[in-house]
Amino acid sequence: MSQPVLFADGVIEASVHFGVARITLGQSGPDGKPQAAGQLAIPVMQLPGFTKSLQSLLQQFESKMRQAQQVQPPRPEGEAEAPPASDAFRFSGG
Numbered sequence: 848m849s850q851p852v853l854f855a856d857g858v859i860e861a862s863v864h865f866g867v868a869r870i871t872l873g874q875s876g877p878d879g880k881p882q883a884a885g886q887l888a889i890p891v892m893q894l895p896g897f898t899k900s901l902q903s904l905l906q907q908f909e910s911k912m913r914q915a916q917q918v919q920p921p922r923p924e925g926e927a928e929a930p931p932a933s934d935a936f937r938f939s940g941g
Contacts, residue, residue, distance in 0.1 A: 853885040866891050 855872035859881050862869050868889045871880035889897055 853882045857881055863891060868894050873919055 853872060855874055856874070857873045858870055859873035860871040868891055870889070872884045872885040872887060874884045876882040
């Protein structure tokens with residue numbers, strides 16, 4: 848079964864009601880203003896583990912970016928930075 852996919856490039860709003868954190872995800876609209884893309888609902892008791900998993904993902908991503916920068920040869924001044932050979936990797940949160 849296919850999972851729904853939401854694209855978000857920001858958070859519009861977050862609140863907690865009745866033990867559930869509700870995070871309204873946003874994406875930049877054509878005018879540059881954020882538009883709601885969906886809502887993430889997480890039981891408050893699960894929020895620390897959830898945020899810890901996201902933090903771990905960010906740390907792994909930053910580590911991969913540093914490794915990619917160390918492997919790339921120096922580029923001439925003014926030349927744009929090339930993206931890493933592969934910006935995809937798998938993360939398994941616990």
